[in-house]
Amino acid sequence: MDFKQLISHCKEYGFIYQSSEIYDGLSAVYDYGPYGVELKNNIKEYWWKSMVNMHENIVGIDAAIFMHPKTWKASGHVDAFNDPLIDNKDSKKRYRADQLIEGYAEKIEIKIRKDVAKARKRFGDAFDENQFRTTNPRIVDRQNKIDAILKRLADAMRDENMGDLKAQIEEYDIACPESGSRNWTEVRQFNLMFSTQLGNIAGEEGKLYLRPETAQGIFVNFLNVQKSTRQKIPFGIAQIGKAFRNEIVARQFIFRMREFEQMEMQFFIRPGVEMKWYEYWKETRLNWHKALGTPESKLRYHDHDNLAHYANAAVDIEFEFPFGFRELEGIHSRTDFDLGSHSELSGKKMTYFDPELNESYVPYVVETSIGCDRMFLAQVSNALQEETVPDADGKESTRIVMKLHPSLAPVKVAVLPLLKNKEELTTAARDVYSTLKKHFNCQYDEKDAIGRRYRRQDAIGTPYCVTIDFDTLEDGTVTIRDRDTLQQKRVAIDALVGEIDVTLPL
Numbered sequence: 384m385d386f387k388q389l390i391s392h393c394k395e396y397g398f399i400y401q402s403s404e405i406y407d408g409l410s411a412v413y414d415y416g417p418y419g420v421e422l423k424n425n426i427k428e429y430w431w432k433s434m435v436n437m438h439e440n441i442v443g444i445d446a447a448i449f450m451h452p453k454t455w456k457a458s459g460h461v462d463a464f465n466d467p468l469i470d471n472k473d474s475k476k477r478y479r480a481d482q483l484i485e486g487y488a489e490k491i492e493i494k495i496r497k498d499v500a501k502a503r504k505r506f507g508d509a510f511d512e513n514q515f516r517t518t519n520p521r522i523v524d525r526q527n528k529i530d531a532i533l534k535r536l537a538d539a540m541r542d543e544n545m546g547d548l549k550a551q552i553e554e555y556d557i558a559c560p561e562s563g564s565r566n567w568t569e570v571r572q573f574n575l576m577f578s579t580q581l582g583n584i585a586g587e588e589g590k591l592y593l594r595p596e597t598a599q600g601i602f603v604n605f606l607n608v609q610k611s612t613r614q615k616i617p618f619g620i621a622q623i624g625k626a627f628r629n630e631i632v633a634r635q636f637i638f639r640m641r642e643f644e645q646m647e648m649q650f651f652i653r654p655g656v657e658m659k660w661y662e663y664w665k666e667t668r669l670n671w672h673k674a675l676g677t678p679e680s681k682l683r684y685h686d687h688d689n690l691a692h693y694a695n696a697a698v699d700i701e702f703e704f705p706f707g708f709r710e711l712e713g714i715h716s717r718t719d720f721d722l723g724s725h726s727e728l729s730g731k732k733m734t735y736f737d738p739e740l741n742e743s744y745v746p747y748v749v750e751t752s753i754g755c756d757r758m759f760l761a762q763v764s765n766a767l768q769e770e771t772v773p774d775a776d777g778k779e780s781t782r783i784v785m786k787l788h789p790s791l792a793p794v795k796v797a798v799l800p801l802l803k804n805k806e807e808l809t810t811a812a813r814d815v816y817s818t819l820k821k822h823f824n825c826q827y828d829e830k831d832a833i834g835r836r837y838r839r840q841d842a843i844g845t846p847y848c849v850t851i852d853f854d855t856l857e858d859g860t861v862t863i864r865d866r867d868t869l870q871q872k873r874v875a876i877d878a879l880v881g882e883i884d885v886t887l888p889l
């Protein structure tokens with residue numbers, strides 16, 4: 384299923400709507416519909432339970448979105464949370480200069496992939512891709528070109544050399560993807576934080592920011608939490624909450640939004656042991672994804688070449704979205720940068736007394752940070768499938784099915800009377816529904832033929848359908864249908880709750 388179909392499926396079935404759609408929408412802002420909010424809450428629950436409830440030494444908080452403006456000075460966001468912006472003078476479209484250059488490199492990579500595919504066809508089973516990539520002169524030449532482009536880009540980004548970014552765009556002859564025009568402005572830094580104003584203070588003094596990450600709410604509360612919970616290092620603080628970024632180019636649906644939700648955990652440790660914990664969280668977080676049944680082939684690590692100002696090691700867990708492998712989650716070794724810098728600017732010592740070492744130090748931090756919306760997109764794009772299945776009379780038909788892990792599915796069980804206009808059936812079905820809804824998020828549906836009702840439940844990912852038929856009235860049994868295998872079996876109503884397995888893979 385392609386990306387466009389996925390977006391329209393999300394709208395049609397009440398997962399995601401564009402924000403303020405009646406006014407033609409607000410770009411890169413989205414609303415979650417009735418099924419969307421359930422799926423999103425289930426993702427949050429899976430994260431919270433795995434990170435907080437399953438770890439004795441991790442606790443949660445819920446900090447405010449507004450924070451003292453000095454927070455963002457200390458964190459480096461006021462000075463360094465920028466993207467390089469370039470405008471096309473003819474089309475009036477805005478771009479990120481680094482993304483234009485990356486796009487240029489990607490075009491060369493696409494040529495390589497085409498050559499590889501051709502060679503694979505020619506050589507058949509004997510084809511060795513690695514050997515081909517490292518020995519074919521044309522490919523080697525192209526790969527060297529890509530490496531040189533990306534190296535020069537990384538250097539210019541590190542040195543904040545806007546002039547060289549512009550020079551690269553000119554040298555590579557990059558045109559505006561919309562209009563084909565090469566009439567560019569200079570490249571300039573653009574800060575991604577949204578700002579707003581306190582009501583009672585005029586001017587710069589009253590300037591506030593909407594938080595661009597949830598992490599800082601954790602850092603500034605480090606001492607509060609440590610004291611009130613008497614946690615000993617190593618321990619973690621976790622939080623789920625909204626973050627805001629004024630992204631220059633916000634395409635790709637909920638992948639890059641201006642208002643989104645993060646699930647972050649900062650793990651406080653002794654200085655010097657950060658690589659051990661970095662490796663631990665790297666592995667633990669990948670396993671969290673795999674436990675949902677997400678295929679390993681769709682997940683990979685990507686080490687950062689270009690480390691942020693606060694990090695001494697960083698890796699992304701990338702997922703293969705419909706538009707390619709992209710960052711889903713980041714694991715960062717943030718050193719003592721944040722606590723150190725808050726200590727300095729606030730004048731409050733952010734240290735921890737380690738009773739075992741009998742000394743005080745500013746703890747180091749390893750963080751795990753994942754976008755809830757990106758996780759949503761990853762799950763939906765992995766789960767949504769069109770497939771051919773045998774229908775009731777043995778013929779083949781196609782169905783659209785969302786094969787979500789049952790614990791994430793918005794509706795766990797649909798309760799369906801075989802016929803709508805037989806009161807004995809609808810009454811019995813309503814009774815079953817009343818019992819099940821105390822245990823699971825359920826839906827009662829009596830409209831349309833049974834086959835169509837199954838298809839509707841498949842389309843929203845409901846793992847179980849329970850059907851009440853004439854045998855139910857005789858012997859108190861129902862059929863329970865499995866979404867993925869389409870197998871139906873008869874079970875007693877009393878045994879139904881035990882048949883429905885929607886537990887989280889903790």
Ligand code: ATP
Pocket residue numbers: 596628630637638639640641643644645710711712713752753754755756757
């Ligand atoms: P990117 O390089 O894609 O902009 P980032 O490296 O800036 O992401 P982080 O600052 O590490 O991202 O944020 C942690 C996580 O928050 C990301 O892995 C991603 O899942 C999520 N995230 C970041 N920006 C957005 C956004 N604009 N919309 C949705 N999710 C986001």
